Amino acid sequence: MRRKLVIFLIIVVCYILQTAVFPMIPFLGAVPNLMMVITVSIAFMQGSAEGALTGFICGLLLDISNPGPLGFSALLFVITGYFSGTFAEKYFDEDIKLPLLLTLVFDLVYNTIIYIAGFLLRGRTDFAGYLKNIILPEVVSTLIMLMLLYRIILKLNHVMREKEKKGIYSLWIRD
């Protein structure tokens, strides 16, 4: 329970960073998608169920501050979380390579779908231009952010998980 609260706190802090801090930094070419970073990281550490839940919260937060219908990003992020979580049992969460690949793929997919839904349907057909100027800068900055944040999230999750286990054991002993 406490671990989930901590994860929720991480999400909120990152959301504030993403909306109020990163857009103000002038040399940052694109705002990194921290929500994607968290969803993939948590899913890869904790599995599909928690990944999907994290994705839902992250996506909903994005939807709230984006114009357009609620649930659009949430749906995509739930899928992202669920799919990323399927690797959790087979791979050690210390290895950052797979989260990097997952983030790369899902951020590309997420942005491409935004492009199709929000821009292509309004007659903006220059996909190459959008890919070069909007999507790729975001993907790159997101990957950099993943590299910076993954260790921290991993460590936090590890500590909290240990505490959780201890809590369970002490409960058994008391009984």
Next chain:
Amino acid sequence: MAVLIIICIGLLMATISSSRISGPVRSATGFVVTPFQNGINRIGTWVYRQFSGFQDVKHLSDENEELKAEIEQLTLKNNELVQNQSELERLRTLYQMDRKYSEYDKIAAEVISRNPGNWYSTFVVNRGSDDGVAVDMNVLGYGGLVGIVTQVGPNWAQIRSIVDDESNISAMASNTSEPCVVNGNLLSMDSGKINFSALRDSDNQVIEGTAVVTSNISDKYLTGILIGYVADISLDANNLTKSGTIIPAADFQNIREVLIIKELKTTAKELES
């Protein structure tokens, strides 16, 4: 023992009676002792100097620390003043805007968050329906039109800026009053320009630098608010209308405070009903 006492007394008597004897004795002792005294004195001076030097160093380092702290304080103060200065300038421009469009009732608001992605240029301000903000109210920034309110909560309002890709404004050239459409474009946003199109200008009166303002036939934007200045203009393929780019008057890079006009445009439809 007795001999020694006798010598002492004799010496006493001799020196009291005349100083002639004490001179050589004194000088003899002086000859032997003075170098030692001198040496010791030098050592003492050296020690004293070292000590006082050390005290000086300590004193200097104390002073240095004090000065450093003072510099730090002054730098902090200076930074604060510089910040205040820039804030003052920002607020002054905003105040000028307020005076420029003085016929409208406005409310100042602070930008508290931006769009989390890179696709839309929307931002959220700290005023909402509690302060009388409603959807479709026009928003002014430093220099000109910034955007329009798209969503409203009790203490926040989301504003879509005019550089957003989905923004379409019915505008007109300020000198000819010919209507045109101004729309944001994500791809040309980096160059700081927005597009306009469908401008009729058969007399070539609209040139680079012509001001573009919101049009009187727009149903959401109040009339005559400055959008920006024409940067380049070219004739469309249809030979009738012109299109080109506009440099917005408002600065979108570092937008911090905005003015929301608390007045909605009354359309003919509303008047009928």
